[in-house]
Amino acid sequence: MTLTQRQARMLADMTTPTPTQHAIQVRGLTKSFKDVEVLRGVDLDVPPGSIYALLGSNGAGKTTTIRILATLLRPDGGTAVVNGHDVTTQAHDVRASISLTGQFAAVDEILTGRENLTLVARLRHLPNPGAIADDMLARFSLTDAGNRRAGTYSGGMRRRLDIAMSLVGNPPIVFLDEPTTGLDPQARLEVWAAVRELAARGTTVLLTTQHLDEAEQLADRIAILHEGRILVDGTLAELKQLLPAATVxxxxxxxxxxxxxxxxxxxxxxxxxxxxxxxxx
Incomplete structure (x- = not known):
């Protein structure tokens, strides 16, 4: 499909970086595994306090991008700055600024919800871990289930507990890698509400998803990643303008x-x- 001149101009305007400070800024990011090029020059600008969706099919490079930004992988080329810190030379500072929630809930099912949260608070050497746990249970509507083993929770409850655990210590940036994988429709809406609540409190959220409706419902900005490259980056309204006007x-x-x-x-x-x-x- 060939872009019209108008569409090409719109793409250029939407992908041109602005001089404002970004919570996450990526330039020319590349990564290969043996002979397979996974990332082929990714550019991203994530405004602070926003929900930014990285949309793409399986194998597009979404999880690889997240793992590099979370300092779990080293890029082959390019630069990535998270909360003002370079991911390769200032990895410790990056880790202190972020939290990562993977595709599957990483809770200890033997412990209660409250015990999971208390454990994380203690590992972060925070004062009053019990009070922190109670606050997070209330924040994510899990107070009534706080003294139950996490293994008895529904999928949506486990996911909300997982996100709550990732927010202990109030990191300014949260990575959510396909947060609704395997959830039923009701549980998915519960997670969506939790993500919106994060942004309402000023947390920057970078989430990956392959669900179009999820990006449409949640994101302030959307980047479409395909075969290791960003095809387009903009608001939902800007992306819709790339297509012909709707007919009634x-x-x-x-x-x-x-x-x-x-x-x-x-x-x-x-x-x-x-x-x-x-x-x-």
Whole structure:
């Protein structure tokens, strides 16, 4: 598909860096594993206090990018600065500024929710770990389940506990690598509400996802990563302008299966209420 001149200009405007301070800034990032090029010159600018979605299919390089930014991998080339610190020369300072939540909840299922949080607070050498645990349980609506073993939690509850554990110590930047992998629709909405709450408190969130609706619902800005390169980076409104203007059609909107499911079982707190079917005129 060939871009029109207008689309090319819009892409250039959207990918030109601004002089403002960024929570995360990446330039020309490359990474290969043997003969496989995974990242081929990635550029990113993540504003502070925003939700930034890195959208791409399996194998696009999303997790590799996150692992480099979290100092778990060294890049082959390019630069990456997180919270003002270079990921290769100031790795310790980067680690003190971030928290990483992987694709699967990393909670100890033998411990209770409160014990998981208390353990993390103690490992971070924070004062009053019990009070910190209670505060995080309340913040993520887990107080009633705080004294239950985490192994008894639902998928959404475990994921919320996992995110709560990653926020002990209030890191300014949080990486969420496909945070809703394997979750049912209700649990996914619970995690979405938790992510929105993070940004509302000023935390910078960089999340990876292959779900288009997840990026659309959560992100302030979206970058589409394909075969190790960023194809486009912008707000949802900016990305929609890359396509021809929408045509108006008269259709009857039918409820989706997700609408039916959430209406029957009840949407989690903070999630949007499914809209009834209606005819659009």
């Amino acid at each position: 059609e008269y259709v009857e909107k039918q409820p989706t299966l997700e609408d039916v499911f959430l209406t029957l079982v009840g949407a989690p707190t903070g999630a949007p209420t499914p809209t009834p079917a209606k005819e659009t005129r």
